Amino acid sequence: MKAIGFKKHLPIEEEASLEMFDISKSEPKGRDLLVRVQAVSVNPVDTKIRGGSEGTEEAEPQILGFDAAGVVESVGGEASLFQPGDEVYYAGSNQRSGSNQQYHLVDERVVGRRPAQLSMAESAAMPLTAITAYEALFDRIGIVPERNRGASVLVLNGAGGVGSIAIQLAKWAGLNVVATASREETTAWCEQMGADKVINHHQPLFKQLQDAGYDGVDYILCFTDTAQHWSGMAECIRPQGTICSIVETEEPLPLTDLQAKSAAFMWEFMFTRPMYQTEDMIRQHVILDELADLFDQATIKPTLTETLTPLNAEQMKEAHRRVESGKTIGKIVLEHWQ
Amino acid sequence: MKAIGFKKHLPIEEEASLEMFDISKSEPKGRDLLVRVQAVSVNPVDTKIRGGSEGTEEAEPQILGFDAAGVVESVGGEASLFQPGDEVYYAGSNQRSGSNQQYHLVDERVVGRRPAQLSMAESAAMPLTAITAYEALFDRIGIVPERNRGASVLVLNGAGGVGSIAIQLAKWAGLNVVATASREETTAWCEQMGADKVINHHQPLFKQLQDAGYDGVDYILCFTDTAQHWSGMAECIRPQGTICSIVETEEPLPLTDLQAKSAAFMWEFMFTRPMYQTEDMIRQHVILDELADLFDQATIKPTLTETLTPLNAEQMKEAHRRVESGKTIGKIVLEHWQ
Numbered sequence: 268m269k270a271i272g273f274k275k276h277l278p279i280e281e282e283a284s285l286e287m288f289d290i291s292k293s294e295p296k297g298r299d300l301l302v303r304v305q306a307v308s309v310n311p312v313d314t315k316i317r318g319g320s321e322g323t324e325e326a327e328p329q330i331l332g333f334d335a336a337g338v339v340e341s342v343g344g345e346a347s348l349f350q351p352g353d354e355v356y357y358a359g360s361n362q363r364s365g366s367n368q369q370y371h372l373v374d375e376r377v378v379g380r381r382p383a384q385l386s387m388a389e390s391a392a393m394p395l396t397a398i399t400a401y402e403a404l405f406d407r408i409g410i411v412p413e414r415n416r417g418a419s420v421l422v423l424n425g426a427g428g429v430g431s432i433a434i435q436l437a438k439w440a441g442l443n444v445v446a447t448a449s450r451e452e453t454t455a456w457c458e459q460m461g462a463d464k465v466i467n468h469h470q471p472l473f474k475q476l477q478d479a480g481y482d483g484v485d486y487i488l489c490f491t492d493t494a495q496h497w498s499g500m501a502e503c504i505r506p507q508g509t510i511c512s513i514v515e516t517e518e519p520l521p522l523t524d525l526q527a528k529s530a531a532f533m534w535e536f537m538f539t540r541p542m543y544q545t546e547d548m549i550r551q552h553v554i555l556d557e558l559a560d561l562f563d564q565a566t567i568k569p570t571l572t573e574t575l576t577p578l579n580a581e582q583m584k585e586a587h588r589r590v591e592s593g594k595t596i597g598k599i600v601l602e603h604w605q
Numbered sequence: 606m607k608a609i610g611f612k613k614h615l616p617i618e619e620e621a622s623l624e625m626f627d628i629s630k631s632e633p634k635g636r637d638l639l640v641r642v643q644a645v646s647v648n649p650v651d652t653k654i655r656g657g658s659e660g661t662e663e664a665e666p667q668i669l670g671f672d673a674a675g676v677v678e679s680v681g682g683e684a685s686l687f688q689p690g691d692e693v694y695y696a697g698s699n700q701r702s703g704s705n706q707q708y709h710l711v712d713e714r715v716v717g718r719r720p721a722q723l724s725m726a727e728s729a730a731m732p733l734t735a736i737t738a739y740e741a742l743f744d745r746i747g748i749v750p751e752r753n754r755g756a757s758v759l760v761l762n763g764a765g766g767v768g769s770i771a772i773q774l775a776k777w778a779g780l781n782v783v784a785t786a787s788r789e790e791t792t793a794w795c796e797q798m799g800a801d802k803v804i805n806h807h808q809p810l811f812k813q814l815q816d817a818g819y820d821g822v823d824y825i826l827c828f829t830d831t832a833q834h835w836s837g838m839a840e841c842i843r844p845q846g847t848i849c850s851i852v853e854t855e856e857p858l859p860l861t862d863l864q865a866k867s868a869a870f871m872w873e874f875m876f877t878r879p880m881y882q883t884e885d886m887i888r889q890h891v892i893l894d895e896l897a898d899l900f901d902q903a904t905i906k907p908t909l910t911e912t913l914t915p916l917n918a919e920q921m922k923e924a925h926r927r928v929e930s931g932k933t934i935g936k937i938v939l940e941h942w943q
Contacts, residue, residue, distance in 0.1 A: 493860075517861070522854070533870075
């Protein structure tokens with residue numbers, strides 16, 4: 268069967284940066300599902316893994332990809348949540364072979380039924396970013412819609428993949444949402460996602476918040492360079508507020524900037540649960556099912572903006588190029604194996 | 606009336622490092638209470654303020670002190686929680702003149718009725734440390750006893766003022782408590798406070814936890830040097846766990862150490878609420894009243910270990926000397942004005 272990956276970590280301009288491989292199909296065991304993958308999406312993490320440790324060569328082809336939507340082909344002996352024929356979507360695990368293959372093994376505890384009202388491509392666009400945004404808001408920060416209604420959240424990089432769905436989920440939870448963008452089209456997109464106010468992350472944040480009538484914000488979601496925005500975030504966060512970031516940084520940070528305010532800093536990494544096989548790993552199944560309901564009720568909208576076909580190495584390279592440009596809005600999906 | 610403070614920031618060996626001043630008594634306005642202070646305790650923050658900016662001279666005498674227990678003498682026109690004659694305890698605010706004076710003004714929203722079963726000295730020992738430990742466990746980390754029963758917490762520096770009461774409150778909440786100490790007498794004290802296990806913070810923490818059968822801990826309370834214990838804490842915290850510290854540090858810290866685990870870092874600073882006059886400032890009144898109930902039911906015990914008399918500049922210097930030694934166990938109180 269077909270699979271897209273690489274043996275050498277190379278810049279995307281190189282022919283061999285992503286290649287089609289012919290690998291063998293496995294049988295599902297335990298709680299695994301074998302999924303016939305119909306559409307996949309590309310996230311910044313894909314490009315980081317491909318480009319990381321540039322030049323080094325892997326012994327085996329590394330199959331990339333996390334987000335996928337498809338149909339359950341067969342199930343392992345201990346699987347109980349899904350049956351062959353079920354249409355599913357998931358972001359999988361960073362500890363296993365990726366979703367850019369025709370038949371893919373995934374633990375059912377991180378899989379959801381795909382939203383019936385969405386296309387296969389729209390479904391494939393959502394899992395990684397939606398789980399990330401959902402976990403950040405509700406599992407890390409711990410926002411409870413009934414209790415936190417009216418609280419304010421600043422979403423740094425609102426037009427990216429995670430930002431686009433985070434704005435919508437924050438609005439669904441009743442929050443007042445300030446998003447950041449820096450171009451006309453990204454600003455318009457943030458408004459379309461539901462942001463109450465859009466400010467520019469290339470200008471001082473606190474001054475812009477004040478001009479818009481905010482004395483600060485209760486929560487900050489950082490979906491861009493954490494180190495670069497550190498002092499701006501420390502200034503904007505209200506006493507007892509919480510900053511949650513998904514972007515790791517090499518730079519040590521002056522944590523004491525948050526001390527007088529008793530503020531908190533949290534990481535959200537959507538692979539923590541599958542990576543550490545936490546007891547509550549099945550939570551991602553629950554989250555994906557809840558998100559499917561929200562999509563099917565049209566409470567939240569898919570953030571797919573570009574669909575590339577066919578699903579081959581050339582188009583995958585094109586998707587990586589666009590994601591690496593840092594200028595994409597929403598999500599890019601590939602479908603139809605060739 | 607009498608008040609103890611300083612005009613010059615000096616080492617405690619200097620005669621003028623703490624002096625008795627004669628200052629005038631004020632009238633309470635708004636939600637203020639005028640409290641006849643009968644006992645006060647000394648915390649590390651007192652010695653830091655006195656010793657800070659060494660050598661600089663203040664225009665007016667700086668009256669030190671936070672913790673106090675005493676009797677309400679009179680109340681401001683908008684006060685509604687207390688009446689003259691009520692016996693109270695509180696840690697006050699870092700924005701106002703301190704509690705080391707015979708009659709002290711304090712906002713009633715940060716005052717509680719003192720525990721009836723405790724002595725005045727035992728009551729004065731508790732507010733700052735107990736509010737800090739309570740806020741860290743329940744308001745910052747957000748532990749809910751019914752939900753988090755059986756979770757594990759590591760209390761770094763369990764025998765200090767905050768550690769001693771934090772161990773007890775964590776046990777009350779149903780947690781499994783590992784405390785750290787480094788001497789025989791502090792180890793015994795942690796056990797007396799209820800710690801399930803005591804390890805040594807001068808030895809590698811994770812190895813000791815493993816030897817004791819823990820794969821990590823769900824929460825860490827850091828009541829000692831945050832920078833020094835950073836990597837140890839990053840190693841010990843379980844995936845999705847939370848570290849809460851009260852000790853600020855000049856050193857920038859490698860926050861990304863916590864990223865793969867989606868772990869959180871929170872500050873607890875008990876003066877955040879009065880300092881920023883947060884909307885929920887009255888929470889400290891509620892906390893002190895709840896703590897008074899817990900003391901009166903003997904669910905938790907006062908952590909007073911030394912009472913110095915009389916309450917004058919000489920004894921205050923002795924208390925500062927002991928706190929600065931870093932070897933005190935529990936709390937030191939002064940009473941009986943002279």
